[in-house]
Amino acid sequence: MARVKISSVPTIRRLPSYLHIIEAAQKEGKDFISGTVIAEELELEPIQVRKDLAITGISGKPRIGFPVAELLDAITKFLDWHHTHRAILVGAGNLGTALAGYAEFNRHGMSILAAFDSDSRKQGTRINGVEVFPLEKIGEKVKELEIELAVLTVPSPYAQETTEVLLAAGIKAIWNFTNIKLKVPKGIIVQKEDLSSGYAVLSVKIARNRN
Amino acid sequence: MARVKISSVPTIRRLPSYLHIIEAAQKEGKDFISGTVIAEELELEPIQVRKDLAITGISGKPRIGFPVAELLDAITKFLDWHHTHRAILVGAGNLGTALAGYAEFNRHGMSILAAFDSDSRKQGTRINGVEVFPLEKIGEKVKELEIELAVLTVPSPYAQETTEVLLAAGIKAIWNFTNIKLKVPKGIIVQKEDLSSGYAVLSVKIARNRN
Numbered sequence: 001m002a003r004v005k006i007s008s009v010p011t012i013r014r015l016p017s018y019l020h021i022i023e024a025a026q027k028e029g030k031d032f033i034s035g036t037v038i039a040e041e042l043e044l045e046p047i048q049v050r051k052d053l054a055i056t057g058i059s060g061k062p063r064i065g066f067p068v069a070e071l072l073d074a075i076t077k078f079l080d081w082h083h084t085h086r087a088i089l090v091g092a093g094n095l096g097t098a099l100a101g102y103a104e105f106n107r108h109g110m111s112i113l114a115a116f117d118s119d120s121r122k123q124g125t126r127i128n129g130v131e132v133f134p135l136e137k138i139g140e141k142v143k144e145l146e147i148e149l150a151v152l153t154v155p156s157p158y159a160q161e162t163t164e165v166l167l168a169a170g171i172k173a174i175w176n177f178t179n180i181k182l183k184v185p186k187g188i189i190v191q192k193e194d195l196s197s198g199y200a201v202l203s204v205k206i207a208r209n210r211n
Numbered sequence: 212m213a214r215v216k217i218s219s220v221p222t223i224r225r226l227p228s229y230l231h232i233i234e235a236a237q238k239e240g241k242d243f244i245s246g247t248v249i250a251e252e253l254e255l256e257p258i259q260v261r262k263d264l265a266i267t268g269i270s271g272k273p274r275i276g277f278p279v280a281e282l283l284d285a286i287t288k289f290l291d292w293h294h295t296h297r298a299i300l301v302g303a304g305n306l307g308t309a310l311a312g313y314a315e316f317n318r319h320g321m322s323i324l325a326a327f328d329s330d331s332r333k334q335g336t337r338i339n340g341v342e343v344f345p346l347e348k349i350g351e352k353v354k355e356l357e358i359e360l361a362v363l364t365v366p367s368p369y370a371q372e373t374t375e376v377l378l379a380a381g382i383k384a385i386w387n388f389t390n391i392k393l394k395v396p397k398g399i400i401v402q403k404e405d406l407s408s409g410y411a412v413l414s415v416k417i418a419r420n421r422n
Contacts, residue, residue: 010221012415016407020390041392079411080418098306104390104407109414148417173417175409179315181252189420191413193406196227196315198386200290202402203320204223206359206384207291209400 011052012079016108017042018053019075026068034065081108086146087175090162091153092117092132095177099151101128113145118158135165142169149173156180222263223290227319228253229264230286237279245276292319297358298386301373302365303328303343306388310362312339324356329369346376353380360384367391 021041025033035053039046053059053066056074060066076082089096092115099105100112115132117123122132133141141147150171154162159178166174173189176182182190232252236244246264250257264270264277267285271277287293300307303326310316311323326343328334333343344352352358361382365373370389377385384400387393393401 013408080414094305095309193409197224203291
């Protein structure tokens with residue numbers, strides 16, 4: 001299987017913000033929303049908004065804007081958020097617990113069905129409603145619950161060995177919150193979440209403001 | 212004061228990953244690192260790497276690559292990570308606790324000096340070494356500790372009212388982990404961290420892989 005490469009990652013990263021604004025417009029009973037309004041709300045250039053939304057196949061009409069219902073549907077489908085992604089959480093520490101309670105994920109098709117932790121004091125408890133099992137149960141639960149996605153929030157020194165367990169269990173997609181670049185075979189999807197990226201942007205803004 | 216707008220956000224978001232790889236090369240005793248090696252490691256196109264690194268003012272030499280020490284220094288300075296950013300954490304829940312213990316931030320100049328929470332049971336305790344104070348202490352502590360940055364991890368319904376407290380205390384930069392688009396005066400920096408962005412990219416990759 002070839003490595004999954006996708007273009008326009010920056011556009012895809014912005015789509016959830018668009019969704020947020022367009023959902024708000026729908027709640028206000030609007031049938032159309034202008035690209036300029038979206039641009040102002042998100043502090044983007046209008047041309048950027050048009051380019052971003054073109055990826056979904058929907059284009060705006062001059063003076064009227066984008067059709068709200070169609071656009072919501074198109075973004076949701078583009079992001080595959082009309083499907084449920086059955087997930088497990090591996091590492092029931094503070095970050096894992098925070099993610100288990102993050103309502104936005106649930107709203108967008110991610111369903112965390114079980115958590116795993118090596119700490120026996122956590123096993124059998126629930127974090128934000130999700131039951132915690134020992135790591136040894138991963139293989140069994142992945143099959144039983146038909147899991148396709150693992151959210152990895154173990155301490156970084158355990159990241160690679162835990163990944164081996166996930167791969168052996170048949171997991172094909174890993175959302176990696178550790179600092180480690182995981183070694184995986186081709187065809188396995190790894191999305192690395194790096195909080196340093198946001199901190200980098202913030203730091204540059206602070207520096208510009210200081211000068 | 213004008214709103215701080217920066218171009219090349221996607222490039223800036225990638226710089227911490229470059230830093231990571233180039234630091235590893237330095238530890239291995241290398242004086243030069245080739246753009247192609249960096250590109251392979253990060254699964255980017257070599258042309259993208261050259262364009263990204265050009266932002267720091269350093270360019271590679273044909274067949275030799277980029278000078279490791281110079282490049283590290285240039286990236287660190289570009290990101291303003293040679294300065295210390297004195298920060299507070301507002302909201303000592305699971306996410307806040309996880310961030311307080313995130314070693315990467317400390318390594319890159321962010322120093323979380325105090326935490327705040329409305330829950331009196333948390334006040335006086337420490338989360339990952341950071342003392343928790345009542346929200347009423349924000350004004351006093353921001354002055355005393357010369358804070359420039361607030362990391363906002365309160366529940367979303369309290370995001371805007373907490374922001375008012377931060378603004379009154381003289382905070383000029385907020386790293387916003389809530390779902391709320393904060394209303395702030397011009398000149399105040401808000402960096403919104405949206406975990407849905409990473410989930411969006413991951414979802415698209417999973418969908419492509421499925422087809």
